[in-house]
Amino acid sequence: xxxxxxxxxxxxxxxxxxxxxxxxxxxxRSQRLRVWLPILVIVxxxxxxIFKGLGNSLVYFHTVDEALAMKATIGTxxxxxxxxxxxxxxxxxxxxxxxxxLLGQDGKTISIVDTANPPELFQPNLPxxxxxxxxxxxxxxxxxxxKHSATYIAAHPNRVASVGGKKL
Amino acid sequence: xxxxVIRGIIGFTALGxxxxxxxxxxxxxxxxxxxxxxxxxxxxHPPVAWVAxxxxxxxxxxxxLYLWRPTRxxxxxxxxxxxxxxxxxxxxxxxxxxxxxxxxxxxxxWTWDARLTTTAIxxxxxxxxxxxxxxxxxxxxRARRSAIAALIAFIDVPIVHESVVWxxxxxxxxxxxxxxxxSKIHGIMAWTLLLGFVAFTFVYFWMTMLRFQVERxxxxxxxxxxxxxxxxxxxxxxxxxxxxxxxxxxxxxDRDDTLIEHKVR
Numbered sequence: 310x311x312x313x314x315x316x317x318x319x320x321x322x323x324x325x326x327x328x329x330x331x332x333x334x335x336x337x338r339s340q341r342l343r344v345w346l347p348i349l350v351i352v353x354x355x356x357x358x359i360f361k362g363l364g365n366s367l368v369y370f371h372t373v374d375e376a377l378a379m380k381a382t383i384g385t386x387x388x389x390x391x392x393x394x395x396x397x398x399x400x401x402x403x404x405x406x407x408x409x410x411l412l413g414q415d416g417k418t419i420s421i422v423d424t425a426n427p428p429e430l431f432q433p434n435l436p437x438x439x440x441x442x443x444x445x446x447x448x449x450x451x452x453x454x455x456k457h458s459a460t461y462i463a464a465h466p467n468r469v470a471s472v473g474g475k476k477l
Numbered sequence: 478x479x480x481x482v483i484r485g486i487i488g489f490t491a492l493g494x495x496x497x498x499x500x501x502x503x504x505x506x507x508x509x510x511x512x513x514x515x516x517x518x519x520x521x522h523p524p525v526a527w528v529a530x531x532x533x534x535x536x537x538x539x540x541x542l543y544l545w546r547p548t549r550x551x552x553x554x555x556x557x558x559x560x561x562x563x564x565x566x567x568x569x570x571x572x573x574x575x576x577x578x579x580x581x582x583x584x585x586x587w588t589w590d591a592r593l594t595t596t597a598i599x600x601x602x603x604x605x606x607x608x609x610x611x612x613x614x615x616x617x618x619r620a621r622r623s624a625i626a627a628l629i630a631f632i633d634v635p636i637v638h639e640s641v642v643w644x645x646x647x648x649x650x651x652x653x654x655x656x657x658x659x660s661k662i663h664g665i666m667a668w669t670l671l672l673g674f675v676a677f678t679f680v681y682f683w684m685t686m687l688r689f690q691v692e693r694x695x696x697x698x699x700x701x702x703x704x705x706x707x708x709x710x711x712x713x714x715x716x717x718x719x720x721x722x723x724x725x726x727x728x729x730x731d732r733d734d735t736l737i738e739h740k741v742r
Contacts, residue, residue, distance in 0.1 A: 340613065348612075351605040358598050369590045369645045391645070428584025430512060438647055454583045459649040461516055461662040463507040 370438050373413025376448075385442045391456065392419070396433035407431075411439070411448070423450040430455040480686070488683045494676030501669040509666075518578045519662075520669050523652070524677040526571040526596075530634055531681060532564030533603065537631040540624035554620035555696070557627055558610060559688035561603055563681055568600045583647055591640040592648035599637055602630040616696075 370389035371379070392411035395418060399409040406423035413419075421439060431437065431453055441450035502520035509516030536557045543553035575593070576586050587593065606626050610619060636643075641650045652661050652670075662670060 345612075348605065348608045351601055351608055355598065355601045355605065358594060358601060367591070367644060369647065429581045430515075431584075432511075435511070452584070454585055454588065454647055456647055457511060457582055457649060459652040459661050461512075461519065461652065461666050462510045463663055463666065464510045464513065 373411055373417055373419055374415055376419065376443075377413070377417055380443060383443060385444065387440065387442045390419070390439045390441070390448060390450075391436065393436050394431070394433045399433060406450075409433075411437070420447045421450055422447050423453055425451050425453060427453045428455050430457060480690070484683065484686045484690075487679060487686065491676065491679035491683045494672065494679055498669065498673045498676045501665075501672060506666050506669050512582060515578065515582055516666075518574060519652070519666070520673040522571065522574040522578060523670065524673040525567050525574060527674055528677045528681045529564050529567040529571055529599075530638070531678065532560045532567060532685070533599075533627075533631055533634050535560040535685070536564060536606075536627050540627040543620055543624045544628075551616070551620070551696070552693075554624065555692040556685075556689055557624065558607075559685050559692050561606055561627065562688055563684045565600065565603045565607065566684075567677075567681070568596065568603065572596060572600060588647050590646040590648055591644035592637065592646045595633060595637040595640050599630075599633045602633055606630055 370391040373390065373392040376383065376388075376390050390411065392413050395410040395412045399407055402408045402422060402424075404422075404424040406425055407421075407427055408423070409421050410418040411421050422444075423439070423441075436456040436458075438454045438456055439448065439450040440452040440454075441448055443449075498520055502517050506517070506520075508514045539553045539557035539560065542548040543550070543557065572593075575596075579588075580586050606623060609626050610623050612619070612622075614622075640646060641648055
């Protein structure tokens with residue numbers, strides 16, 4: 310006959326196995342959560358980017374010509390306006406920004422009143438994108454973004470020096 | 478020549494080329510007529526973006542080769558993940574260097590134009606690819622699933638590249654349309670840009686080879702652990718069956734069933 314102690318040992322082992330199985334199930338559940346949670350966050354981020362991006366990117370700005378043509382329908386809605394800073398028109402204003410004329414492709418211009426500090430690269434003849442709205446015949450802007458070209462030319466080609474200090 | 482030696486040579490070449498790019502970019506090339514010294518980021522930003530494209534291209538090819546039955550091998554899956562991880566690092570660098578350039582040049586750290594948005598989507602897509610690989614499942618299922626995901630994610634790469642052509646963006650158009658026939662960048666600036674492309678491509682190869690090796694070793698360790706676990710399990714089951722045989726021999730079969738049920742409860 311089997312001793313009582315041996316039977317008890319056998320059954321306590323079974324209970325232990327049952328407890329182990331439960332804790333394994335719990336740890337699997339938390340492991341699954343640890344894996345799926347970042348994926349859910351990524352899917353949410355992707356959804357946000359697509360929503361935000363599609364809303365803003367497809368028509369990122371209107372040109373001067375388009376804005377003038379749509380002026381009646383645009384009203385005072387805020388939008389992005391693109392054009393070239395006309396030379397000899399830039400003056401500082403009281404709001405800490407600059408006033409200037411924005412030139413379109415067919416020679417039409419819009420008077421700009423900017424209230425923000427322009428970025429470092431802001432200068433005449435460069436294309437810019439402004440964020441703001443029409444107010445009468447003027448465009449009130451609170452952000453200037455400089456749209457630089459893809460061309461790179463040496464600033465002082467005759468004064469370029471090599472590592473040894475010799476002129477190239 | 479062993480892989481280790483080849484990797485070492487590529488690593489040192491990459492180091493030398495990056496150092497040369499730094500010297501050329503910071504001390505030899507002239508400032509740009511419009512952007513001044515800001516233009517020096519040109520020697521880093523487009524090359525890291527190119528490496529991200531290259532990395533995702535390699536991931537896609539490796540994934541396609543894994544999915545195609547005649548070429549199916551675990552190595553393609555290992556190469557795909559190695560290259561994707563490097564690609565994610567370089568996409569992150571592209572976003573960071575672009576942002577650093579954008580603040581003084583454009584006046585903003587970030588804007589929702591098509592180039593920036595599609596690049597951010599690309600970054601999140603491949604983060605998703607890496608997260609997908611962490612779902613516990615069999616190795617084959619994981620490889621197949623992630624290979625399909627990699628091919629889907631790659632659709633965004635040509636969209637990112639062509640975004641400045643298809644849509645209006647604040648981001649500039651392509652400076653280098655095709656090497657050798659470019660006229661938008663002058664003299665030594667063009668050569669330094671080319672050097673940057675070559676240097677970061679070498680960095681990519683070195684990083685991917687290293688990561689590929691780590692992936693292979695990790696799978697080998699996993700296999701070893703599995704074998705050990707199987708051996709332990711077999712040994713345990715032998716011990717258990719021995720114990721049950723002993724118990725049965727001791728007469729457990731003679732016990733009352735009600736007692737056993739009581740004990741289980």
